[in-house]
Amino acid sequence: MIRIIHGGVTAPTGFKAHGITCGIKRSKKKDLALVVSDKLCDAAGVFTSNKVQASCVVVNKDHLRDAKAQAIVCNSGNANCMTGEPGFENTRSMASATARHLGLKKKNVLVASTGVIGQPLPITKILRGLPELVKGLNRHGSDDAAAAILTTDKQTKQMAVEFNVGKRRVRLGAICKGSGMLHPQMQSPKHATMLCFVSTDAVISHAALRSALERAIEKTFNSITVDGDMSTNDMVLILANGMAQNRVIVEKTPEFRLFCKALEMVCLVLAKQMIKDAEGATKFVEITVRRAATSEDARLAAKAVASSNLVKCALFGCDPNWGRIAAATGYSGASVDPWKLTIQLGREIVLKNGGRVKKDASILNCIFAKKNIRIVVDLGLGKYAATCYTSDLSTNYVRINSAYRT
Amino acid sequence: MIRIIHGGVTAPTGFKAHGITCGIKRSKKKDLALVVSDKLCDAAGVFTSNKVQASCVVVNKDHLRDAKAQAIVCNSGNANCMTGEPGFENTRSMASATARHLGLKKKNVLVASTGVIGQPLPITKILRGLPELVKGLNRHGSDDAAAAILTTDKQTKQMAVEFNVGKRRVRLGAICKGSGMLHPQMQSPKHATMLCFVSTDAVISHAALRSALERAIEKTFNSITVDGDMSTNDMVLILANGMAQNRVIVEKTPEFRLFCKALEMVCLVLAKQMIKDAEGATKFVEITVRRAATSEDARLAAKAVASSNLVKCALFGCDPNWGRIAAATGYSGASVDPWKLTIQLGREIVLKNGGRVKKDASILNCIFAKKNIRIVVDLGLGKYAATCYTSDLSTNYVRINSAYRT
Numbered sequence: 001m002i003r004i005i006h007g008g009v010t011a012p013t014g015f016k017a018h019g020i021t022c023g024i025k026r027s028k029k030k031d032l033a034l035v036v037s038d039k040l041c042d043a044a045g046v047f048t049s050n051k052v053q054a055s056c057v058v059v060n061k062d063h064l065r066d067a068k069a070q071a072i073v074c075n076s077g078n079a080n081c082m083t084g085e086p087g088f089e090n091t092r093s094m095a096s097a098t099a100r101h102l103g104l105k106k107k108n109v110l111v112a113s114t115g116v117i118g119q120p121l122p123i124t125k126i127l128r129g130l131p132e133l134v135k136g137l138n139r140h141g142s143d144d145a146a147a148a149i150l151t152t153d154k155q156t157k158q159m160a161v162e163f164n165v166g167k168r169r170v171r172l173g174a175i176c177k178g179s180g181m182l183h184p185q186m187q188s189p190k191h192a193t194m195l196c197f198v199s200t201d202a203v204i205s206h207a208a209l210r211s212a213l214e215r216a217i218e219k220t221f222n223s224i225t226v227d228g229d230m231s232t233n234d235m236v237l238i239l240a241n242g243m244a245q246n247r248v249i250v251e252k253t254p255e256f257r258l259f260c261k262a263l264e265m266v267c268l269v270l271a272k273q274m275i276k277d278a279e280g281a282t283k284f285v286e287i288t289v290r291r292a293a294t295s296e297d298a299r300l301a302a303k304a305v306a307s308s309n310l311v312k313c314a315l316f317g318c319d320p321n322w323g324r325i326a327a328a329t330g331y332s333g334a335s336v337d338p339w340k341l342t343i344q345l346g347r348e349i350v351l352k353n354g355g356r357v358k359k360d361a362s363i364l365n366c367i368f369a370k371k372n373i374r375i376v377v378d379l380g381l382g383k384y385a386a387t388c389y390t391s392d393l394s395t396n397y398v399r400i401n402s403a404y405r406t
Numbered sequence: 407m408i409r410i411i412h413g414g415v416t417a418p419t420g421f422k423a424h425g426i427t428c429g430i431k432r433s434k435k436k437d438l439a440l441v442v443s444d445k446l447c448d449a450a451g452v453f454t455s456n457k458v459q460a461s462c463v464v465v466n467k468d469h470l471r472d473a474k475a476q477a478i479v480c481n482s483g484n485a486n487c488m489t490g491e492p493g494f495e496n497t498r499s500m501a502s503a504t505a506r507h508l509g510l511k512k513k514n515v516l517v518a519s520t521g522v523i524g525q526p527l528p529i530t531k532i533l534r535g536l537p538e539l540v541k542g543l544n545r546h547g548s549d550d551a552a553a554a555i556l557t558t559d560k561q562t563k564q565m566a567v568e569f570n571v572g573k574r575r576v577r578l579g580a581i582c583k584g585s586g587m588l589h590p591q592m593q594s595p596k597h598a599t600m601l602c603f604v605s606t607d608a609v610i611s612h613a614a615l616r617s618a619l620e621r622a623i624e625k626t627f628n629s630i631t632v633d634g635d636m637s638t639n640d641m642v643l644i645l646a647n648g649m650a651q652n653r654v655i656v657e658k659t660p661e662f663r664l665f666c667k668a669l670e671m672v673c674l675v676l677a678k679q680m681i682k683d684a685e686g687a688t689k690f691v692e693i694t695v696r697r698a699a700t701s702e703d704a705r706l707a708a709k710a711v712a713s714s715n716l717v718k719c720a721l722f723g724c725d726p727n728w729g730r731i732a733a734a735t736g737y738s739g740a741s742v743d744p745w746k747l748t749i750q751l752g753r754e755i756v757l758k759n760g761g762r763v764k765k766d767a768s769i770l771n772c773i774f775a776k777k778n779i780r781i782v783v784d785l786g787l788g789k790y791a792a793t794c795y796t797s798d799l800s801t802n803y804v805r806i807n808s809a810y811r812t
Contacts, residue, residue, distance in 0.1 A: 052736025052744045082732045082744065084761030117729020118762055181716055181733065227715040228634070229730070230737035309633040309715070309799075310587055310807055317808025323523020324635070326488045327587065330458025331636035338458045338488065355490030356524050393715075395801040401716055402723025 001163055002262045008142030008158025011173035012201035014038040014243040017141035019148025022129030024077035024115070024122055032129045033148035035175075035197055036071040036102060036137055041239035043069035043110070044210040046217055048234035049185045054081035055091040056111040057235060063095070063107045067206045072197050072237055073098040073133075074112035074149050076177070079193065080121040081113070081232045090121040097127050101134040114151055114177065114193045114233055146175040149195055152400060153179045157273040159266045165202065165255050168246035172262050174198040176270040180279040180401060182226035183307070184217075184234045193231035194221060196270060201244040202259060208251045212260045213238050220267035223299075224389045226278040227397070228307045236267075275389045280397030282371070283315050289329075289377045290385040297334035298386035301377060304332030305388070312393035315373065320364035322350045329377055340380030346373065353380070407569055408668045414548030414564025417579035418607035420444040420649040423547035425554025428535030430483035430521070430528055438535050439554035441581075441603055442477040442508060442543055447645035449475035449516070450616040452592040452623055454640035460487035461497040462517040463641060469501070469513045473612045478603050478643055479504040479539075480518035480555050482583070485599065486527040487519070487638045496527040503533050507540040520557055520583065520599045520639055552581040555601055558806060559585045563679040565672045571608065571661050574652035578668050580604040582676040586685040586807060588632035589713070590640045592623055599637035600627060602676060607650040608665060614657045618666045619644050626673035629705075630795045632684040633803070634713045642673075681795045686803030688777070689721050695735075695783045696791040703740035704792035707783060710738030711794070718799035721779065726770035728756045735783055746786030752779065759786070 010017050019033040045064050047057045063069065073094055080087050091111050099106040113121065136144075146156035160173035178184075178194030204212070217236060249255045276284050287305045292298035305311055308328040314321040322343050330336055339354040346367035349357050367373065416423050421443055428438040451470050453463045469475065479500055486493050497517050505512040519527065542550075552562035566579035584590075584600030610618075623642060655661045682690050693711050698704035711717055714734040720727040728749050736742055745760040752773035755763050773779065 050733060050736040051740075051742040052732050052747070079729070082729055082747075082757060082760065082762065116727070117733060118727075118757065119729075120762070181730075185737075229714055229716045229733060232729075232733050232736060308635055310635045313804050313807035316804060319808065321522070321524075323485070323488055323525075323638075324587075326458050327456060327523060327635060327638050330456040330638060331591075334457075336457040341458070341488075351488060351524065354488065356488065356526070393804055395804045398719050398722060398799055398801045398804055401719035402725065 002161050002265060005160050005162050007160045007173055008146055009035050009173045009175045009197055009199045010139055010142040011160035012171035012199045014201055014241045015199045016137040016139055017145035018133055018136040018138060019144035020129055020133050020136065023125040024075055030148035031075055031077045032126060032133055033074045033145040034071065034133050034137065035145055037239055037241040039241045039243060040068055040070050040108060041241045042206050042209055043067060043239050044213050045235055045237045046213060048231055050230050050232045052082065052232050054079050054113055054233040055088040056080060056113045057233060059091045060110050063110055068108060069110050069239055070104050070108045071098060071102055072110045072112065075126055076114050076149050076151050078115040078119055078121050079113050079117045079233050081117045083120055087121065090123040093123055094126060097130055101130050110237055112195050112235060114195055117232060142175060149175065149177045152279050153177050153277050155277050157270050159269045161262050161266055163258055163262050165246035165249060168244050170202045170244045170246055172200040172266060174266050174270060178274045179277050180226055181229045181231045182274065183228045183230045184221045185230055193233040194274060196236040198238040200240045202240050202249060203242040203244060203246050204240050204249040204259065208249050208256055209238060209240055211251055212263050215260055216263040216267045220264060220271040223387060224271045224275055225306050226391055272389060275391050278391035279400045280394040281391035282394055283373055283392040284371065285315055285373045285390045286387060287375045287390065288385060288387045289379060291382055292379045292384040293335045293382035295384040298384040301329050301332040301334040302386045302388040304328045305377060306390035309393055315392035316394045318365065318368045320345055320368040325375060325377065326351065335381055336379060337381060342378040342380060344376040408567050408671060411566050411568050413566045413579055414552055415441050415579045415581045415603055415605045416545055416548040417566035418577035418605045420607055420647045421605045422543040422545055423551035424539055424542040424544060425550035426535055426539050426542065429531040430481055436554035437481055437483045438532060438539055439480045439551040440477065440539050440543065441551055443645055443647040445647045445649060446474055446476050446514060447647045448612050448615055449473060449645050450619050451641055451643045452619060454637055455591045456636050456638045458488065458638050460485050460519055460639040461494040462486060462519045463639060465497045466516050469516055474514060475516050475645055476510050476514045477504060477508055478516045478518065480601065481532055482520050482555050482557050484521040484525055484527050485519050485523045485639050487523045489526055493527065496529040499529055500532060503536055507536050516643055518601050518641060520601055523638060548581055555581065555583045558685050559583050559683050561683050563676050565675045567668050567672055569664055569668050571652035571655060574650050576608045576650045576652055578606040578672060580672050580676060584680040585683050586632055587635045587637045588680065589634045589636045590627045591636055592628055592640055592642060599639040600680060602642040604644040606646045608646050608655060609648040609650060609652050610646050610655040610665065614655050614662050615644060615646055617657055618669050621666055622669040622673045626670060626677040629793060630677045630681050631712050632797055678795060681797050684797035685806045686800040687797035688800055689779055689798040690777065691721055691779045691796050692793060693781045693796065694791060694793045695785065697788055698785045698790040699741045699788035701790040704790040707735050707738040707740040708792045708794040710734045711783060712796035715799055721798035722800045724771065724774045726751055726774045731781060731783065732757065741787060742785060743787060748784035748786060750782040
């Protein structure tokens with residue numbers, strides 16, 4: 001029903017993108033991206049729940065008050081956060097200059113920034129880069145745009161799918177970045193520095209678009225962690241230009257559920273890509289907590305295990321030290337009865353109802369030596385489950401983040 | 407008024423201690439400790455708030471129901487946690503065998519364990535070591551006992567003070583361990599693996615003893631973090647044998663305040679010693695949040711900054727990347743207004759009322775290159791303050807904890 005197709009944010013009809021080097025990054029890698037729709041879009045966003053928010057987060061919330069947008073301009077290499085009133089002026093300049101070059105209204109341009117916090121944004125470089133950026137916009141520009149939003153990421157992250165609504169083919173595509181300062185807790189319109197820009201040519205009501213986005217992020221972006229540090233700049237933006245000319249998608253219909261499924265699929269693939277590309281990561285780890293007393297408990301416990309430095313160090317060291325998993329579960333805040341606690345590493349149960357199940361060390365070592373590891377924590381208290389995705393904590397993570405600005 | 411004196415847990419009148427190698431640690435370092443009072447003591451304890459608790463935590467709560475104890479036996483190298491019913495039997499065996507050797511009642515012996523979680527306790531080695539341990543008890547045994555409770559700690563931690571109550575000289579001493587899985591949140595009788603055993607010869611009412619302990623831990627042990635991982639075995643135990651023959655100390659008196667001050671001084675010195683000896687640590691960092699709207703907000707913000715992996719990596723890298731401090735403050739859960747936020751590194755204000763204060767990079771680099779670093783976050787919202795103590799996150803921390811069991 002839902003088919004994965006080639007391309008990212010430019011796969012849906014009517015979207016162009018581009019990405020260039022404007023000179024913010026000393027590395028001379030691409031650092032300025034633009035995504036534009038041919039037509040004005042219904043738009044929605046979810047933002048970091050950090051109380052210290054970058055000016056782009058604040059400005060976008062304002063620009064989204066009419067739920068309309070047509071372009072997203074994004075720089076990497078500088079977060080433009082905690083830069084005072086000049087920071088806000090710079091964000092507004094990015095929006096208004098982009099609008100002028102595109103012949104749009106300023107309020108229909110959304111802005112994103114990612115990089116170092118607390119440094120003045122080199123706005124002159126951005127403004128000088130805009131003509132080249134706009135000139136280069138094209139129907140296959142997703143690769144360049146995806147490259148230009150990266151910071152410490154090693155790989156670009158994009159994904160697109162298509163499905164039918166009635167007889168119309170609807171497409172949905174996205175680009176995404178994020179590998180550190182990654183512990184998104186996004187809310188609407190409150191709460192990741194992860195950035196994700198989603199485009200679709202679907203015709204969809206605003207309520208349905210917003211609801212689909214809010215549902216999609218919980219089990220995807222809000223269920224990943226690299227280092228437990230929630231960013232000041234996290235955002236997911238979605239633009240729907242209606243050019244697929246399908247019958248309007250509204251809530252509580254099979255078409256809405258299909259749209260939600262497609263959006264969640266795209267978000268989940270991108271969320272997993274972020275973990276696979278996490279700073280210093282050598283492992284991809286899926287942690288499922290099941291039989292929790294409440295859904296909140298399931299989520300708390302999965303997040304605690306996924307965020308535990310000690311669990312993550314054990315994963316890096318290929319040491320199946322499951323006692324640390326038990327400890328993290330115990331301090332998560334979830335209801336836990338140690339006598340009902342069961343822990344499974346890969347296919348091996350190592351703890352059952354609070355008692356150690358003796359297993360051959362070589363078997364457990366093998367499981368933890370793999371690149372992809374699955375951990376299941378069964379609380380034995382109820383019927384609720386949650387899954388989180390995390391990386392290991394490596395010496396390279398520390399190296400990358402102890403010299404991030406140098 | 408309060409004088410620091412030589413000695414640790416055996417400094418107060420009537421306490422003996424000893425520590426030996428019984429063979430739990432492969433390294434052949436000391437791993438079995440005993441502290442004994444000549445007389446039955448009033449006793450109190452605070453324990454980890456982790457819902458997964460080692461059997462020693464559960465057994466001690468039971469043994470402390472009559473608020474009396476005379477001895478503490480402690481092994482290192484094995485946490486005896488998540489070891490099922492056999493684990494509980496082993497803890498009870500440790501207590502009863504120690505009681506038998508000392509001619510005490512089992513319920514007057516407290517037990518502590520620290521080390522790997524989920525491995526069967528080598529109880530036979532412990533029982534075989536007890537005769538030597540008891541035989542070696544002496545008035546200067548604090549050094550040996552302090553050594554025998556260590557795990558990854560590089561140094562022993564002990565402290566003693568004396569002060570006068572009326573004309574009587576009262577002493578208070580302690581030994582302590584902890585360098586990783588260190589994020590104590592102890593409650594009474596609910597909530598560190600930090601272990602601290604405090605002895606005093608004061609005559610003090612049980613209510614006053616318990617109240618003094620609960621007050622002392624908040625600004626000391628509960629205000630430190632190494633890795634954010636709360637242990638299953640944390641505990642602070644205090645024994646008061648009354649041999650100083652002072653007039654009984656009761657709450658709401660100048661003597662009680664003096665006792666509290668002495669206890670808090672001992673706990674703070676030991677808490678700081680743990681951070682200085684933290685796994686892989688190269689820095690000692692003091693984070694004060696002030697002008698918070700509530701005391702809980704002050705505490706939340708200080709804990710968040712102290713626990714942030716990114717802040718701790720920046721400290722390791724000597725990179726004064728204060729944007730990470732702002733981000734951690736913002737996601738702490740405390741009320742934060744970015745426009746009122748001020749951040750100070752050492753004596754240098756780098757952010758004032760939400761705007762960057764430009765400082766010479768070399769000055770800031772110098773501050774972060776120091777071994778002792780003070781960070782102040784001023785929320786500008788109220789009158790409450792809190793201080794937390796933390797270490798940096800080094801490549802060595804990851805190495806130590808990725809190979810902890812090997």
